[in-house]
Amino acid sequence: MKIELDDIRVVRGGRTIIDGLGFTVPEGAFASILGPSGAGKSTLLGVVAGLLVQDSGSVRFDGQAVDALPAHKRGVAMVFQDARLFPHMSVGDNVAFPLKARGVAKAARRAEAAEWLARVQLAGFADRRVQELSGGQKQRVALARALAAHPRALLLDEPFSGLDEALRDAMRQLVRSLHEQTGVTTLMVTHDAMEALVMSDTVAYVHEGGLAQVGAPVDLLLHPAAPCVAESFGGARALEGTVRAGAFSRGSLQMPAPGVADGPAVLVRTAAGSVAVHAVEGGGAHAAL
Amino acid sequence: MARRKGRGASRAAACVLVAVQLAIVVVTLGVMAVWSFADAWPWPQLAPQAWSLRGYAIVFSGSSDGWPSLALSVGIGAASSLVATVAGAMGARAVCCHEWRGKGVFRLATMLPFLIPGTVFAMGVQVAFIRMGLARTVPGVVLAHAIVALPYASALMIDVVRARGTRLDDAARLLGAGRVATLFQVSIPSLAPGLLSALSMGFIISCSQYFLTLLVGGGKVRTFALAMFPYVAGGDRTIAAAYGVIFMVVTLAVFCVFRLLLRRLSWNADDAVLYE
Incomplete structure (x- = not known):
């Protein structure tokens, strides 16, 4: 489903939180809304979901305005930073909840819930209590539950920020591979620039309620349109990946690395903003970008 | 050392x-x-x-109204605690989850029965209920007891609702559940421990009302506390004590039932402690 945001404006308590912001998420894409905390990212996601009503502007799904549709009729599902599992239901009932809401028969929804749990590597967890799960497991259940709703679009609100770094990387890979399997249009809010880079097809950088830059991750990294975009990558950062046939890749991030031999490589961004790809082995061959 | x-x-x-x-x-x-x-x-x-066993024999003999008044007390207690809890829960949602004019005044109003002396409050309620035709009726007494229990119920529910917010409701709606399904499948079950606490509190408060019941019921609505009072005042301690013991057993039994339900519905130890 294509998501179009057109001149969205949100004012709360006399303060303009989002100021005439618009961009498009193409059908089947993985898009990220990147920006510092307080930039209005989550507010924007709430507007897409229908949890918040914008003061002006329009949200369109596949060209149709959905501004008058309540949240439960928009056909989008959301994974929140705090998993928000229902504490009075088992893990299986949580995942089956959206199926129950659609009137799927009990046996069928149990079977499908078990299937989704297997796809997030939690096969056999259906009868567990939610309270027994670790943070990472909770977030995977939340992901399975959202996908069980067969959403037209999946919204992710900082889904990994409550997890520790090792877990976060595994979750990123899981989310990205599920995205590729299901092909569902995904819109993720994050404040982590590297996370947006390695997961997204499109990144929209939001700053103080406005759009600073929108484009492919490589463009934001190599050609930041505003100082705030460049600053979001922080000081010196390194990203491990691999080079194949003159191109560096890590997750969904692809960038040219002419002259660098195939094999493991590191993408380095210096504090000054220059970017280079270095081969890990083979005598320091590198490509400045 | x-x-x-x-x-x-x-x-x-x-x-x-x-x-x-x-x-x-x-x-x-x-x-x-x-x-x-x-x-x-x-x-x-x-x-x-x-x-x-003279005391117990008299309480449950046909000549005394022990059984009917006990049944009436339990009924009024159940009804008034239900009214107070539903009103308290709805008010708590309005206070915690929405912004509106006059919110502060509303919060103060729910606490007023706490602040005003019981006698003054009872007289005001009586005058109002006489005008409305609710005086000397069971529904009138139920309503009066519910008003007394309301501050307790709303204070409890405001704490519980504030802790939970609308996080789970939002999650349910984004999974395709409509308002009614969200209310019955998510909101009420997730607030169940708080609702049970408010119910048991309301029941106990209702059972211990004497003056308010006498004034609003006009002596016509004879709850257990009313049936017991002549024996306490008249000095027959054996009968009064028998009434007292039965009253205590019934309220304790109700309290234990609620506690058992609460334990079953509390999803973890922290929650159980929070609501006890």
């Missing part, structure tokens, strides 16, 4: 205080239980001189 000594002393002091408090509660109730079986207990004897 000195420190251990100090700790021992404070421990002893704590034990004494707990013992005094226990004695005040247990001895009082114990004396009442003994009185309910005593036929004659002249001063200064330490134990009753004669035992009998």
Whole structure:
């Protein structure tokens, strides 16, 4: 489903939180809304979901305005930073909840819930209590539950920020591979620039309620349109990946690395903003970008 | 060494205080239980001189209204606690989850029955209910008890709703559940421990109303507390004590049922502690 945001404006308590912001998420894409905390990212996601009503502007799904549709009729599902599992239901009932809401028969929804749990590597967890799960497991259940709703679009609100770094990387890979399997249009809010880079097809950088830059991750990294975009990558950062046939890749991030031999490589961004790809082995061959 | 000594002393002091408090509660109730079986207990004897079941026989005989008044008390307690809890929960949602004009005034209003002396409040309620035709009726008494229980119910529910917010409701709606499904499948179950606490609190408050019931019910609505009072005032301690023991057993039984439900519905130890 294509998501179009057109001149969205949100004012709360006399303060303009989002100021005439618009961009498009193409059908089947993985898009990220990147920006510092307080930039209005989550507010924007709430507007897409229908949890918040914008003061002006329009949200369109596949060209149709959905501004008058309540949240439960928009056909989008959301994974929140705090998993928000229902504490009075088992893990299986949580995942089956959206199926129950659609009137799927009990046996069928149990079977499908078990299937989704297997796809997030939690096969056999259906009868567990939610309270027994670790943070990472909770977030995977939340992901399975959202996908069980067969959403037209999946919204992710900082889904990994409550997890520790090792877990976060595994979750990123899981989310990205599920995205590729299901092909569902995904819109993720994050404040982590590297996370947006390695997961997204499109990144929209939001700053103080406005759009600073929108484009492919490589463009934001190599050609930041505003100082705030460049600053979001922080000081010196390194990203491990691999080079194949003159191109560096890590997750969904692809960038040219002419002259660098195939094999493991590191993408380095210096504090000054220059970017280079270095081969890990083979005598320091590198490509400045 | 000195420190251990100090700790021992404070421990002893704590034990004494707990013992005094226990004695005040247990001895009082114990004396009442003994009185309910005593036929004659002249001063200064330490134990009753004669035992009998006269008190209980009179409470449950046809001539006294023990059974009907007990049933009425339980019914009024159940109805008024339900009204207060539903109103309290709805008010709590309005206060915690929405912004509107006059919110502060509303919060104060829910707490007013706390602040106003009971007698003054009862008289005001009586005058209003006479005008509305609710005086001397069971629904009138139910409503009056619900008003008294409301501050407790809303204070409890505001804490619980504030802790939970609308996080789970938002999650349910984004999974395709409509308003009704969200209310019954998510909002109410997730607030169940708080709702149960408010219900049991409302029930106990209703059972212990005497003056308000007398004034609003006009003596026509005879709850257990009303049926018991003549014996307390008239000096027949055996019958009064029998009434008291039965009353205590019934309210304790209701309380235990709620506690059991609460334990089953509390999803983890932290929640159970929060609502107890």
